[in-house]
Amino acid sequence: MTALMQDGTRESTRDGTDANALPPIVEERRWLYLNVTTWQKILAPVVIGLVVLGLWEFIVWKAEVPYYILPGPWRIFRTLITDWGTLSGSLWITLQITGLALLAAVLLGGLLSILFTQSKWLEFSLFPYAIILQVTPIVAIAPLIIIWVNDTLLSLLICAWIVAFFPILSNTILGLNSADHNLINLFQLYGASRWQTLRYLRLPAALPYFLGGLRISGGLALIGAVVAEFVAGSGGTASGLAFRILEAGYQLKIPRMFAALAMVSGAGIVIFLVLSLISHLLLRRWHESAIRREN
């Protein structure tokens, strides 16, 4: 960025134009490879979290709440360590279902949205059903899917996919349709084919919208996987985190239940952070959402 500003100055002395009017892009102070504001963004929620956990531990200890009603964070943490063997296996299964469902949502949601924007009739005829699929509570249709599909893993995958795919579909359709009107005219003017317009204009224009949808879908895929597994219950041969929560509930192993719950939340946070990072890396050079300006 510094090099560019130097160029800008040189340019302006050369031809006396408005090169000095370059938008001011903030060059921030860095500490351990990260911007100072990034550190603030990380530290503030961490401090709040620690305070809440401390308060929780204190209340449990002070009021002598039995651990089978509400275990303190420290006991949950210890359970997490001792039960890591079983729990990590379950985490892996849940993450696999989530990941595969998200992948299917990206592929099918992306593909369908491209098809919909290429053919209005396809969109008119199919989009309402996508909405119906979205507004039908997954808890209500999960039992049916589990009955219809013999393979448990596949049925869980389908449930998670149903929940995850709509935000990607609707956001990408919005993005594909929101290319600058003048740019569309420009492509017409140069006789661009449908494919060229899609590749060079509509797809890049849709990228920020798609990534927004992806961030929502990441969390939803995890929720879908967990909910479906709850419905499948002990009937499921695959034993993901939801199954561990149910199992621990039946056995009144409340700290273990909390540990599994913490793992679900942790997985959700990690998925969100990873998708946010991908989004930032893809958009940082050009999109307004990834730019910080001084004024």
Added chain:
Amino acid sequence: MALRRAVEPAVEASRGRTVLQVRGVAKRFSNGTLAVTGVDLDLCAGEFASLLGPSGCGKSTLLRMIAGLGDPSAGRIEWPTTDHDSHGRPMRDVSFVFQEATLMPWATAERNVMLPLILKRVPARQAAARADAALAAVGLGSFLHAYPRELSGGMKMRVSIARALVTEPKILLMDEPFAALDEITRQKLNDDLLALWARQRFTVLFVTHSVFESVYLSQRIVVMAARPGRVIADVATDAPFPRDASFRTSPEYAASCRVVSAKLLEAIAS
């Protein structure tokens, strides 16, 4: 005056061939508004012409029809010197510069300028070389890899002009390209546009609502009136090229501005 003699023969020689003929063109929008009616207009090769008129007089509509963005409701737009494709459509050799720079925000300046060539399936290496040359010609040789958001308004417009010129079009259509820029940037871009025109000799049809800009830039000013949009005057400005800042204070400039302003007042009154 010596300068005038040096430049005029070239201009006269290039004025021979008509590259664009607009005959009785009208445009009625689907809501019934008659945007343009009975427009006749000829453009000669190498000519710099302006379309001047109050807002809503259909100058942009006319320009877009000439570009092939929307067909006229009546009349013909013909390209006497242009080949036709297998469907009998004229292979318009035109470029368009919009009021906004209209760049792809996800692409660098170089990539933006390469676009028309990529769409015409020019090999990438060759397209990049031509884009670099076009950017150098508008004074942005050191900004090849800058993204639009890293550029100022005037620089974005330069990228837009480079993109329009990279295909070496016969006609450059410009739709109030500098209207959103500050006065100083605008004058600088006016001068640079004239310099590019003097060097490359494309034909320009320049839409503006500024009397001063049209007189400074063009050899010919076509004045339009609104409701319905039509041509009411065609004024030649005979001052020689190259023109520079001293032209702005010359009596010829003032005289032309007076004539054109009077026509514009007629246009508004009618």
